[in-house]
Amino acid sequence: MSKFDLVIQNGTVVTATDTIKCDIGIKDGKILALAECLTDAKEIVDAGGMYVLPGGIDAHVHLDEPPFYGVLLNDSFETGTRAAACGGTTTIISFAQQQKDRPLRSSINDYHAKASGNAVIDYGFHIILTDPSDRVANQEIPALVEDGYTSYKCFMTYDGYLDDGQILKTLEVAKRERAMVMIHAENEHCIRHMAKKFEDEGHTSLDNFPKMAPMCVEREGTHRAISMSELVDVPILIVHVSGREAMDQIRWGQDRGLKIYAETCPQYLFLTDDIYRKRGWEAAKYLCAPPPRDSENPDALWRGIATGMFQVISSDHNAFQFDSPSGKKANGPHPHFRKVAPGIPGIEARLALVFSEGVSRGRIDINTFVATTSTNPAKIYGLYPRKGTIAVGADADIAIWDPEMKQTISHELLHEEVDYTPYEGIEIKGWPVKVFSRGNLIVAHGDYIGEAGRGEFLRRERSNIEPPQGKPVRDN
Ligand code: MN
Ligand code: MN
Secondary structure, three states: OEEEEEEOOOOEOOOOOEEEEEEEEEEOOEEEEEEEEOOOEEEEEEEEOOEEEEEEEEEEEEEOOOOOOOOOOOOHHHHHHHHHHHOEEEEEEEEOOOOEEEEEEEEHHHHHHHOOOOOOOEEEEEOOOOOHHHHHHHHHHHHHHHHOOOOOEOOOOOOOOOOHHHHHHHHHHHHHOOOOOEEEEEOOHHHHHHHHHHHHOOOOOOHHHHHHHHHHHHHHHHHHHHHHHHOOOOEEEEEEOOHHHHHHHHHHHHHHOOOEEEEEEEHHOOOOHHHHHHHHHHHHOOOOOOOOOOOOHHHHHHHHOOOOOOOOOOOOEEEOOOOOOOOOOOOOOOOOOOOOOEEEOOOOOOOHHHHHHHHHHOOOOHHHHHHHHHHHHHHHHOOOOOOOOOOOOOEOOOEEEEEEEEEEOOOOOOOOOOOOOOOOOEEEEEEEEEEEEOOOOEEOEEEEOOOOOOEEHHHHHHHOOOOOOOOOOOOO
């Protein structure tokens, strides 16, 4: 009998800290050995000339949620996770929304029913809180944290946003239960104020969308979230940071020793607000909140990734159809800027975009790529070391990357169940050519080849990461 089920030979194995030439021996879905010259296997895969990376973890994806702006997401757990896998991602954390007047657990069970037997890669759920009542705070959340739901999301904007008192209450619960709170930081009242002003003036075209929620609206929300985290003395994670002024607040908090984690997304690294001015109604394709900013911001974000200010890069995948009356055009072909479902797809291209622009073009090293797209999300959301690294005992979730392979991103290339990609035409260098989940080859030759519905629910532990270290504040 062979010692290993599978050996991956001759590759360059990369973790968040190390880059080493070695073989990987896999048995029963787990990594059993890292060593030179492993051979005793039922199957051997040659990874000569390739990078062997932990599978990506996309910690911010929306699949099969209730209608938003009257529009349903087009990706199910089946199609969304297939697309994720084809892009080199082996774990997702999706959202389960609290529905008012229902026990949280019964809301969550709806999502289990959607994911179980459909998802093809492993998954967990963050809980979106819309009503942190006493019962939720004191009874439901403590029980749910024990059961592996260790992260909660608060919105400062949209219908169903939490006011500051509700956010503080949530932060106190999170502190007591050692859960992680993610915050969408934009000021709802500023957005409503500006939206009404443009509407009253008769300006309803899509180029008003970024003007309704300019950087100061996000900067204020970010600073307020950081201040509330300081007041309660609990870590938070600011999701989808779009640019410099919000970064200034995060840097300020981190430099004061506050436990502020930050996430950004490819849309802020690759898109700018030009798209809203130049593309007329097609701008609906790119409409997301917060909106991408001016052309100086992507460079600033890359510097923030390179210097460790950002711990996480996620997709914030929202697969709304574009050219469809049940998608972005649900309110007509020429919709009001407030009536287009905000959100864009990106679950599949996330890793290749960041690898190509980041690693291939020398903006970040490959260890930072692994850290921000896999290891750090695993640590922050309680999946480490089972997920997010290549180590003895970890799940054999592995993507073999060809660093020289070129692709042009196109809707035809991708497997997302949506009629466009906002990254159409972007040329990529570096692509995941083989993907393994728990030791099973699930992607080869650009397609999903694994079994249907093989993904497993992940009961997550509490966060286990050191807070980001800013520059110490001078004491004078
Ligand atoms: Mn959001
Ligand atoms: Mn989101």
